[in-house]
Amino acid sequence: MIVRASLRGLLHHRGRTLLALAGIGVSSALLVDMTMLASGLTHSFAALTRAQGYPVRVTPAGTLPFDSEAGISEAAAVSQQLREVPGVRSVAPVLGAQLYLVRSDSASEPLFTSGIDPAAQMLYLLVEGEEPGDDEIVVSGPLAEALGISVGDTVSLAVELDVALGRPRGSASYRISGVGDFLFNYAGERSVALPLARLQEITGRSDEVSLFAVAPAADADEEALVERISAAAPELSAYSTRDLTAALDQRLAYFRQLSTILGSISFGVATLLVATIVTIGVRERFGEIATLRAIGVAGHRVQIGIVVEGLALSAGGALLGLPIGLWMARRLDQILLTFPGIPARVSFFVFDGISVALAITLMVGIGALVGVIPGAQALRAPLGSALREEAD
Amino acid sequence: MSRAGRLPDALERGRAASNLADPVEVVIRASGVQKVYGRSSSEEGGVAALRGVDVVVASCEWTAIVGPSGCGKSTLLNVLAGIDAPTAGTVELLGNDLGRLDERARARLRLLRVGFVFQRFHLLPVLTAAENIELPMAEAGVARRDRRQRSRELLDFVGLGGRTDHRPPQLSGGEQQRVAIARAVANQPDVVFADEPTGELDSRTSAQILELFSSLNAHGTTLLTVTHDPEIARRARRVIEMSDGRIVSDGRPAR
Numbered sequence: 274m275i276v277r278a279s280l281r282g283l284l285h286h287r288g289r290t291l292l293a294l295a296g297i298g299v300s301s302a303l304l305v306d307m308t309m310l311a312s313g314l315t316h317s318f319a320a321l322t323r324a325q326g327y328p329v330r331v332t333p334a335g336t337l338p339f340d341s342e343a344g345i346s347e348a349a350a351v352s353q354q355l356r357e358v359p360g361v362r363s364v365a366p367v368l369g370a371q372l373y374l375v376r377s378d379s380a381s382e383p384l385f386t387s388g389i390d391p392a393a394q395m396l397y398l399l400v401e402g403e404e405p406g407d408d409e410i411v412v413s414g415p416l417a418e419a420l421g422i423s424v425g426d427t428v429s430l431a432v433e434l435d436v437a438l439g440r441p442r443g444s445a446s447y448r449i450s451g452v453g454d455f456l457f458n459y460a461g462e463r464s465v466a467l468p469l470a471r472l473q474e475i476t477g478r479s480d481e482v483s484l485f486a487v488a489p490a491a492d493a494d495e496e497a498l499v500e501r502i503s504a505a506a507p508e509l510s511a512y513s514t515r516d517l518t519a520a521l522d523q524r525l526a527y528f529r530q531l532s533t534i535l536g537s538i539s540f541g542v543a544t545l546l547v548a549t550i551v552t553i554g555v556r557e558r559f560g561e562i563a564t565l566r567a568i569g570v571a572g573h574r575v576q577i578g579i580v581v582e583g584l585a586l587s588a589g590g591a592l593l594g595l596p597i598g599l600w601m602a603r604r605l606d607q608i609l610l611t612f613p614g615i616p617a618r619v620s621f622f623v624f625d626g627i628s629v630a631l632a633i634t635l636m637v638g639i640g641a642l643v644g645v646i647p648g649a650q651a652l653r654a655p656l657g658s659a660l661r662e663e664a665d
Numbered sequence: 666m667s668r669a670g671r672l673p674d675a676l677e678r679g680r681a682a683s684n685l686a687d688p689v690e691v692v693i694r695a696s697g698v699q700k701v702y703g704r705s706s707s708e709e710g711g712v713a714a715l716r717g718v719d720v721v722v723a724s725c726e727w728t729a730i731v732g733p734s735g736c737g738k739s740t741l742l743n744v745l746a747g748i749d750a751p752t753a754g755t756v757e758l759l760g761n762d763l764g765r766l767d768e769r770a771r772a773r774l775r776l777l778r779v780g781f782v783f784q785r786f787h788l789l790p791v792l793t794a795a796e797n798i799e800l801p802m803a804e805a806g807v808a809r810r811d812r813r814q815r816s817r818e819l820l821d822f823v824g825l826g827g828r829t830d831h832r833p834p835q836l837s838g839g840e841q842q843r844v845a846i847a848r849a850v851a852n853q854p855d856v857v858f859a860d861e862p863t864g865e866l867d868s869r870t871s872a873q874i875l876e877l878f879s880s881l882n883a884h885g886t887t888l889l890t891v892t893h894d895p896e897i898a899r900r901a902r903r904v905i906e907m908s909d910g911r912i913v914s915d916g917r918p919a920r
């Protein structure tokens with residue numbers, strides 16, 4: 274009956290309740306977004322790193338993948354060495370380089386080019402055609418689209434530009450063997466991949482790679498494997514996906530701070546809103562509460578009614594905020610991912626049920642509990658005077 | 666009031682279940698009761714509303730408390746009912762020394778064995794008439810079906826059988842007060858305290874309320890009524906007259 278009275282009170286003050294719900298909804302939407310942002314990029318990056326089954330990266334000592342120009346020399350021997358580490362299923366070498374697309378009509382365009390082992394690669398998923406053979410390349414979807422080319426066509430790639438003449442040097446033609454979905458490319462990035470040996474040969478970086486991606490055997494523990502690789506090849510750095518995301522996390526500390534601050538603010542706003550509404554409600558019902566006490570309703574029962582009111586408001590607002598938050602996250606993601614250099618496959622906002630549930634639960638819980646304070650005040654007021662006040 | 670007059674069976678006194686003290690012949694026994702508002706009982710600064718009141722109320726009595734405004738009638742009623750604590754003196758209500766009970770126990774005592782009727786009705790505006798009557802029963806743990814039925818009977822008793830689902834704002838003052846009386850007796854109290862129950866009502870409506878009180882008292886409910894209404898004072902069997910925080914006369918009114 275007490276609970277019914279509380280809920281009906283909210284219905285009775287419909288306008289105020291709706292405004293409060295809207296306010297709490299918007300701030301909990303922001304809270305949801307900030308929770309999703311806090312871990313979103315690292316979560317989705319980790320998923321991406323693992324996507325092709327090659328979660329471990331081996332790079333020149335002290336560098337992160339593709340972080341420096343430094344390369345790993347004597348790559349074939351190192352590759353063999355890695356393969357022999359227990360628990361390694363497959364080793365995928367990658368050499369990053371820049372080639373130039375030679376076009377008859379216009380200036381040459383630089384293309385990010387990867388040398389890969391067609392039998393063991395984790396850079397792209399073929400969407401059309403097959404892995405490249407000699408004199409063959411795989412192009413990214415956006416490149417194929419931009420040039421209007423497809424499997425079987427031929428393109429000309431140069432290793433260098435003659436700076437003085439502005440003309441390519443050392444060009445050769447390659448047949449397109451396939452079109453790939455390059456996992457780590459940013460939105461619309463034009464890139465190509467070709468067999469490692471060929472890229473090493475034309476760039477003069479013989480027996481060199483930028484990094485190895487390592488796939489563990491099904492039963493191998495990723496972290497233990499990284500330890501063994503580090504021991505086997507102390508001149509290199511080995512990273513598990515966890516190490517990589519930790520490194521990324523460090524770089525994105527800025528994002529986390531932002532999301533923490535904005536999240537706390539939205540948390541505070543939502544809580545204050547509930548507190549204000551409930552306090553006003555309690556204040557308004559001061560006499561009613563006195564009446565309940567006078568006729569013998571126990572204090573904790575009165576408090577339950579007040580807490581239910583706060584709970585209904587904050588839970589209702591949170592329920593409203595969840596879809597708004599998810600929608601906002603999608604929109605914001607679209608905007609943020611148009612920034613160049615960010616893999617199109619990652620998301621800034623990733624829905625992590627547990628953290629979102631935790632944030633929302635905390636907000637709803639505190640929202641419900643803030644009512645206890647004005648409630649306790651109303652319960653502590655001398656009963657006779659409170660009744661008298663109500664009569665005036 | 667046509668349907669009113671007969672008290673529902675559920676209301677008949679002679680209750681057994683109550684883990685508080687047993688029914689007693691003396692309902693209220695107050696001695697040396699003082700009440701000072703404001704400054705903690707010091708002479709200067711505080712308002713001395715009660716200056717030493719002794720009173721004993723027996724079971725089934727109907728007592729009216731009268732006196733000029735500000736003489737301490739409401740204060741006395743609140744202190745006797747355990748709503749306010751006296752600054753000095755002791756109050757025994759239904760065999761319980763109120764000073765020795767904590768607020769929880771006092772609340773329990775009020776819920777189960779005391780009824781209240783206020784000048785301004787004090788119904789919960791968002792609950793219907795029936796729900797307002799059910800509320801104290803629900804708090805006392807009466808089963809839903811029983812309290813439904815009893816609230817219907819009580820509404821019939823106060824002549825509002827057709828207004829079950831109306832909320833207080835949809836009822837007139839007199840009707841609200843009748844609902845409030847039904848609420849006051851919902852848990853079959855031994856004693857009902859009423860502070861100017863007809864203070865807001867015209868004389869015709871007051872007469873109806875008075876009928877209800879008469880009927881309650883006739884069925885064994887002890888009544889303590891603060892009033893300015895000479896008609897109530899005439900109907901009560903005992904009139905306590907107060908002045909300036911003291912009882913100045915106590916006796917049967919001349920009929």
Ligand SMILES: Nc1ncnc2c1ncn2[C@@H]1O[C@H](COP(=O)(O)OP(=O)(O)OP(=O)(O)O)[C@@H](O)[C@H]1O
Binds near residue numbers: 713714734738
């Ligand atoms: N909470 C309070 N603080 C200070 N003084 C109070 C308080 N409550 C009552 N008083 C004072 O105590 C005295 C007695 O008040 P009380 O309400 O008991 O009188 P009353 O006889 O009921 O008057 P009325 O007939 O006007 O209702 C008055 O002087 C009043 O001003």
Ligand SMILES: [Mg+2]
Binds near residue numbers: 738739740860
């Ligand atoms: Mg008074």
